[in-house]
Amino acid sequence: MSSPLAIGAVSAVLRNLLDNGLIDASGPLGPVTVSAIAPDRIDLEASDPTPRLNLFLHQVSRNAAWSNRELPTRAPSGERVANTPLALDLHYLVTAYGFADLHAEILLGYAMHLLHERPVLDRAAIRRALDPSPLDVSMLPPAFAALAASDLADQIEALRITPVPMGTDEMGKLWSALQSHYRPSVAYQVSVVLIEGTRPARSPLPVLSRGPVDLASGRDRGVVVQGDLLPPGPTLLSLAPADRQPAARLGGSVTLNGVRLQGSGVRALLRHRLRTTALELPVTVDAAGRSATLLLPADAAAQVDLPAGLWQLSLVLTPPAEPAERETNALPLLLAPDAVITADAALALPAVDIVRGGAPPRVTVTLHCRPQVRPEQAATLALGTSTALAARRSSATAPLVFDFPDALPAGAHWLRLRVDGVDSLLVDRATPAPRFDPSQQVTVPA
Numbered sequence: 001m002s003s004p005l006a007i008g009a010v011s012a013v014l015r016n017l018l019d020n021g022l023i024d025a026s027g028p029l030g031p032v033t034v035s036a037i038a039p040d041r042i043d044l045e046a047s048d049p050t051p052r053l054n055l056f057l058h059q060v061s062r063n064a065a066w067s068n069r070e071l072p073t074r075a076p077s078g079e080r081v082a083n084t085p086l087a088l089d090l091h092y093l094v095t096a097y098g099f100a101d102l103h104a105e106i107l108l109g110y111a112m113h114l115l116h117e118r119p120v121l122d123r124a125a126i127r128r129a130l131d132p133s134p135l136d137v138s139m140l141p142p143a144f145a146a147l148a149a150s151d152l153a154d155q156i157e158a159l160r161i162t163p164v165p166m167g168t169d170e171m172g173k174l175w176s177a178l179q180s181h182y183r184p185s186v187a188y189q190v191s192v193v194l195i196e197g198t199r200p201a202r203s204p205l206p207v208l209s210r211g212p213v214d215l216a217s218g219r220d221r222g223v224v225v226q227g228d229l230l231p232p233g234p235t236l237l238s239l240a241p242a243d244r245q246p247a248a249r250l251g252g253s254v255t256l257n258g259v260r261l262q263g264s265g266v267r268a269l270l271r272h273r274l275r276t277t278a279l280e281l282p283v284t285v286d287a288a289g290r291s292a293t294l295l296l297p298a299d300a301a302a303q304v305d306l307p308a309g310l311w312q313l314s315l316v317l318t319p320p321a322e323p324a325e326r327e328t329n330a331l332p333l334l335l336a337p338d339a340v341i342t343a344d345a346a347l348a349l350p351a352v353d354i355v356r357g358g359a360p361p362r363v364t365v366t367l368h369c370r371p372q373v374r375p376e377q378a379a380t381l382a383l384g385t386s387t388a389l390a391a392r393r394s395s396a397t398a399p400l401v402f403d404f405p406d407a408l409p410a411g412a413h414w415l416r417l418r419v420d421g422v423d424s425l426l427v428d429r430a431t432p433a434p435r436f437d438p439s440q441q442v443t444v445p446a
């Protein structure tokens with residue numbers, strides 16, 4: 001694979017190809033300058049102008065075929081597993097500058113013929129252009145000398161030169177962006193340049209056995225064939241919080257549906273972005289292994305250990321006749337916050353406090369939440385249709401304080417608390433028709 005110097009190396013090889021070809025073919029024009037700079041840097045008012053052919057890289061795009069060919073660079077954990085190459089297509093503009101009649105047309109014809117005769121840049125041509133032996137590379141300009149280390153000739157894919165049609169509108173926009181006078185031009189695409197990283201990556205070892213190995217014979221179990229289309233291992237298919245709610249709450253149950261969930265030592269693993277380790281909770285699995293029930297705790301420890309927000313839920317178990325534990329796939333579980341509206345004696349939490357006043361006048365709401373809201377979490381309170389963000393706190397045990405404008409009308413308001421994007425359960429879905437939960441209403445004083 002090539003190094004990051006490959007883009008500059010391609011430009012150098014193309015300029016060398018055009019330069020050598022014009023030395024042999026451009027007799028009627030005399031000396032011709034071949035450059036690789038932006039068109040606006042070319043001096044058109046020179047006192048002794050010479051015909052010039054300019055190569056300009058005006059766009060670099062991603063090569064879709066090679067970019068989708070390789071495996072992902074990183075594992076879900078973020079660990080680097082491969083050095084996937086950066087696959088690029090280079091888009092060039094070849095422009096002819098002539099200062100006498102027909103010089104530009106002749107020069108452009110020679111250039112197009114040269115590129116037509118060399119549609120592929122072979123490895124030998126690339127090496128000759130970047131390492132012009134017997135010349136000493138150190139005698140060349142520093143930028144050109146550095147391109148000898150680009151490894152462009154060693155990449156697995158050949159470089160192909162393809163003319164690209166460019167309409168009048170697109171060409172006009174390009175030259176307008178360059179802020180230069182238009183000259184006869186033709187566009188080409190060079191594909192594909194593969195730039196690969198060199199950082200250490202993981203490479204798995206070859207597989208020696210498939211399934212458990214018999215200690216006496218040393219033979220593996222081999223591939224197991226099953227007579228259905230279900231997943232071969234323990235798999236979770238869906239989960240449903242109690243009472244048809246979109247989110248679970250502390251003290252509530254969660255029903256898990258899946259296949260092949262029977263086994264020993266079944267337990268749930270819950271992972272959250274604010275926890276460094278997974279939380280283990282017991283589950284109850286039915287005899288068929290298709291359903292499991294998880295009961296979320298609601299004690300004082302759970303108020304600290306289970307912050308509201310998005311969790312990942314999976315099961316760990318040892319399937320029958322297997323020696324090792326397996327972990328199922330993970331499903332998202334939303335844990336809703338529960339605003340403490342009336343005092344909770346068991347957790348020593350006071351009732352919500354709503355005060356109107358202060359300078360400037362405002363409505364201040366102070367409340368606690370089950371579970372505790374950590375300082376790293378974002379909390380928003382909605383009273384009716386008015387919302388306010390929680391003030392900054394230094395600890396999870398501190399109450400949540402919200403400031404509403406004094407224009408908030410007095411009277412009864414439905415209360416919704418949102419923590420990390422998950423709302424408290426305002427709608428009661430246990431009834432045949434959904435309705436607002438009467439316990440989630442507060443009164444704002446006048």
